[in-house]
Amino acid sequence: MFVTASPVVTSQEFRAAMARFTSGIAIVTTTDRNGTDHGFTASSFTSVSLDPPLVLVCIARSARCHPVFRQEHRFGVSILASGQGTLAQRFASSSDDKFQDVAVTRTDHGTPLIHGALCTLECETNAQYDSGDHTILVGRVAEAVCGDGSPLVWYGRGFHSLAALSHALA
Numbered sequence: 299m300f301v302t303a304s305p306v307v308t309s310q311e312f313r314a315a316m317a318r319f320t321s322g323i324a325i326v327t328t329t330d331r332n333g334t335d336h337g338f339t340a341s342s343f344t345s346v347s348l349d350p351p352l353v354l355v356c357i358a359r360s361a362r363c364h365p366v367f368r369q370e371h372r373f374g375v376s377i378l379a380s381g382q383g384t385l386a387q388r389f390a391s392s393s394d395d396k397f398q399d400v401a402v403t404r405t406d407h408g409t410p411l412i413h414g415a416l417c418t419l420e421c422e423t424n425a426q427y428d429s430g431d432h433t434i435l436v437g438r439v440a441e442a443v444c445g446d447g448s449p450l451v452w453y454g455r456g457f458h459s460l461a462a463l464s465h466a467l468a
């Protein structure tokens with residue numbers, strides 16, 4: 299049991315701190331029981347365990363697709379390549395048809411994965427934990443397909459390639 303500290307960090311300070319954390323970007327996807335695809339852009343993706351192979355991603359409870367990810371037993375993670383910033387913006391938007399004209403490949407279970415991603419994972423939902431205003435989805439990785447290329451990078455509230463970021467910060 300953790301004691302909740304009295305708040306000392308403002309939302310603005312917290313956001314500024316997080317903006318200094320560099321991460322990759324993933325699009326997390328699933329398909330509902332009617333066969334409709336859902337997805338959102340996520341920077342909260344990370345590995346959890348090697349044996350068994352577990353990953354996690356945090357989804358806002360306010361996201362429209364939250365109930366779907368809560369319900370479904372599988373999800374896909376597409377780790378984006380440096381040229382896929384436009385896709386990341388699209389899946390971070392409130393568009394009703396984020397998948398329109400987006401090339402996907404499907405796993406045997408029908409989970410959509412973004413074509414051209416640096417790496418794709420298919421996960422079976424292993425656990426879900428509500429924490430603050432997000433739900434932590436833990437997935438057991440069933441399949442991983444890796445490609446070549448360089449990653450899309452999220453830093454300072456912007457998308458970058460590694461080369462452009464290192465040049466800008468030099």
Ligand SMILES: Cc1cc2nc3c(=O)[nH]c(=O)nc-3n(C[C@H](O)[C@H](O)[C@H](O)COP(=O)(O)O)c2cc1C
Nearest residue numbers: 338339340341342356357358361362363389390391
């Ligand atoms: C760079 C970036 C990273 C994001 N990371 C997350 C994340 O880890 N978890 C999350 O719930 N939303 C994240 N978002 C916001 C969602 O992508 C966005 O709210 C999405 O539209 C939610 O899907 P919805 O259309 O179903 O509401 C991120 C947005 C951006 C631009």
